[in-house]
Amino acid sequence: MTTASEPGPARPDPSLSAIISERRHLINLAYRLLGSLADAEDVVQETYTRWYAMSREQQEAIESPGAWLTRVAGRICLDLLGSARARRERYVGEWIPEPLPDRTEWISGRPGASTLDPADRVTLDESVNMAFLVVLESMTPAERVAFILHDVFRYSFAEVADIVGRTPAACRQLASSARRRIRAAQSPATATAQQAGIVRDFKQAWEAKDIDALIGLLDPGATAISDGGGLVNAALRPIEGSERIARYAIDIADRVPNMTILERTVNGQPGLVAQQDGVTVTVMAFDVAGDRITRIWAVRNPDKLRPWTAGQPH
Template sequence: MTTQSEPADDRFDPGLSAIASERRQLINLAYRLLGSLADAEDVVQETYARWYAMSPRQQQAIESPGGWLTRVAGRICLDLLGSARARRETYVGEWIPEPLPDRTEWINARPGGPTPDPADRVTLDESVNMAFLVVLESMTPAERVAFILHDVFRYPFNEVAEIVGRTPAACRQLASSARRRIRDAQPPATPATRHAIVREFKRAWEAKDIDALVALLDPHATATSDGGGLVNAMLHPIVGGELIAHHTLEITARVPDMTILERTVNGQPGLVAQRDGVTVTVMAFDIAGDRIRHIWAVRNPDKLRPWMAEQ
């Protein structure tokens, strides 16, 4: 960001403080639209750079600075979503949205912990769980922007239209189409069930209990790994509960010194694998009824930056 307000400046320039206070909202919006914290940070940086590139007279003429920042960030995200599709077509292996930790699980318990980063400013709710983000990936850029702005952030369609470059009626149709995609996804399990099943999966994995693992997995379950081109990453999803169970135990055989920890991943129960105290894999789960129907394992080091603070 070209110009940053410091706490001392806020006493003299309330307007500057108000602009800076929009940062959390912008990070939340951009992460949901892009599925990448790094890209979200870049979007917010560029948004603020455009604000500070204007003259004071131009800034003062803007009736709602927060609305202006949101519109600019939304348009940048829309452009990035189009180019991201092209980039991900050449991505080695499967592309999975970047997983986010619940930082309170360790930082609040550690005095003198690391300085909070943008991950701390993302509100973890149903709109950032991994299953939801994966469904968003199947949408067109315009659908995704219209849906997130209206259904998640409650922007009226006339304002969404300014960002998407469509009529309010067209944006209403885009959001409706996106909503159908979300509804078609099977409803998630209850929070209590999620915790219990993920915990049982961890125990069965550690005990090398193949029968218990198979019983926890839907027969048609899918496991997807994102290694960002790592040689030992899965290039294609594994389909079938038994195949996933056997693959899980093969990992243990190859990496016997791995430690499995229960952690919150994008607001849902998940698992983190560590070697020598270093996070090497973050796993998110989609659970329907009492079975795991999808596992996403992120191994791309670039996507594990927010998890390194735990070490």
């Protein structure tokens, strides 16, 4: 992508390295805004395409290339969020955000890309846990963008306003509304070690087909949601109640006797992965309140499992 101004080895363009160094930030931003790694990658690619479509003079006239890239990526995300609702209405079954593995297990889904490429990793913190992302899905596009940019990435409301196309005061109200939604949906905090123990107990009870133990680990009002995208078998509607979820889990264990269940980090929190013949077919995230599981999200859509499956046998 660099060109030499004189014969001999090409010398790196310092402005180019500065632009490329923004990639990880843009991936992190776009994933939180869209809940889809595939869409986030497309947004970042489109953002860079727009940058390189400008002349060198136009690029040099931009005071802060990083701010320009963020503004463009944010606007593309806002447009995508606006059209996402129509796409979700056509989606087969329930839609769950794409789950992310722990950074030590990240597998790049792009052919030829290094599995250790840090530019493709999303930083795993509380703003990417599955419960948080699911609440974001309930927000309007403008609420989501204002909240993520201000509360998570610490942009000023003046900067947010430039992206959202509203006044700073309006963006402040959007972020406040989003904050209320987050607070209303949040479960009481449970220590990670305690969560891991409960998820481990769930795994062991599932493997043992111990329905009483499963029911005891689930909140009576628990909900389980699965996402197959119409590509693989999955429950088309949420399964509600501890006993129904437990029976559904046992039914899966009976129908898929060669399934291997592994403890894994999913979006920064304790989760489970189900494999068949060494291939990841389901990634499960959990919401835990106290000592009970309140929500389970099981992603089975293979298009959403690329970071988990690239390089695995087919």
